[in-house]
Amino acid sequence: MSLNPKIKDWSGLKVWVVGASSGIGRALAESLTRRGARVIVSARRAQTLAEIAPPPEIVLACDIQDDASIAAVIAQMRSRDMLPDVVFWVAGVYHPMACDALELDGVRETFQINTLAAYSGLQQMLQAWASAPQAARHWSWVSSVAGYRGLPQAAAYGASKAALTYLAEVSHLELKPRGIAVSVIQPGFVETRLTAKNNFQMPAILTPEQAAKASLDGLAKGDFEIHYPKRFTLWLKCLRLLPYSLYFRLMKKALPDRS
Numbered sequence: 001m002s003l004n005p006k007i008k009d010w011s012g013l014k015v016w017v018v019g020a021s022s023g024i025g026r027a028l029a030e031s032l033t034r035r036g037a038r039v040i041v042s043a044r045r046a047q048t049l050a051e052i053a054p055p056p057e058i059v060l061a062c063d064i065q066d067d068a069s070i071a072a073v074i075a076q077m078r079s080r081d082m083l084p085d086v087v088f089w090v091a092g093v094y095h096p097m098a099c100d101a102l103e104l105d106g107v108r109e110t111f112q113i114n115t116l117a118a119y120s121g122l123q124q125m126l127q128a129w130a131s132a133p134q135a136a137r138h139w140s141w142v143s144s145v146a147g148y149r150g151l152p153q154a155a156a157y158g159a160s161k162a163a164l165t166y167l168a169e170v171s172h173l174e175l176k177p178r179g180i181a182v183s184v185i186q187p188g189f190v191e192t193r194l195t196a197k198n199n200f201q202m203p204a205i206l207t208p209e210q211a212a213k214a215s216l217d218g219l220a221k222g223d224f225e226i227h228y229p230k231r232f233t234l235w236l237k238c239l240r241l242l243p244y245s246l247y248f249r250l251m252k253k254a255l256p257d258r259s
């Protein structure tokens, strides 16, 4: 039984992709435009948004750290009769860091963009949607498998994504009765500027285009949680089931030897 209405036909749907200037968000925007959706793209880098091909219907630069910037974009969409049917909240940043080498500016930015801005975006869009009622809407969060359990170097990023996934679960529960479907996309490794920071082997890494396809396939099935690639994420789900004693013993092998 699917947890959300299935989205198989994107033609004519108004879709807002937040964090579309590169990586997964950009690939999603391009794929959605090719599938006939009326796509609105946002991110901070307006010039990069303007280079998306095929071009989306509307480009609206936005810094989601700024509530007023989100409000201005929503006002623009409303004035053009383009309030979205579907939102992909993709924007995120990654600052790898260990607990004994915390960089507090990086921690703050991570939580500001990956987590706190999500609350602002959701609050503001729900208010806009309430003023223009419609039968079916969908909000899709892009979180990460890094939020499943404590991982080395993910002190800030993993925690911010665990919180986002929690918000995704709560919003699914609470918004469904209001006709708003909610899904959460949990990618494994995807080759983007974000993972270019990693200096370790990334198993089963996907291209942004593969990630976009897997995301849209999940929405077509009506899944709540869309995780990929399964050959990697299913292992992580098994790790999540382990007792701490076993989990920590296994993860110790992933930590650099500091003895």
Ligand SMILES: NC(=O)c1ccc[n+]([C@@H]2O[C@H](COP(=O)([O-])OP(=O)(O)OC[C@H]3O[C@@H](n4cnc5c(N)ncnc54)[C@H](OP(=O)(O)O)[C@@H]3O)[C@@H](O)[C@H]2O)c1
Residues within 6 Å of the ligand: 018, 019, 020, 021, 022, 023, 024, 025, 042, 043, 044, 045, 046, 048, 062, 063, 064, 065, 090, 091, 092, 093, 094, 113, 142, 143, 144, 145, 186, 187, 188, 189, 190, 191, 192, 193, 194, 195
């Ligand atoms: N790559 C992976 O392996 C992986 C795995 C799991 C989850 N994810 C998640 O997937 C999402 C996309 O990441 P990606 O890998 O595609 O990296 P990316 O290429 O760096 O994309 C991140 C996007 O977020 C936007 N963004 C960042 N801060 C923003 C802000 N303050 N306001 C508006 N937009 C902002 C960026 O645009 P501007 O810089 O132009 O603003 C960019 O479009 C992130 O949430 C990430 O955590 C990625």
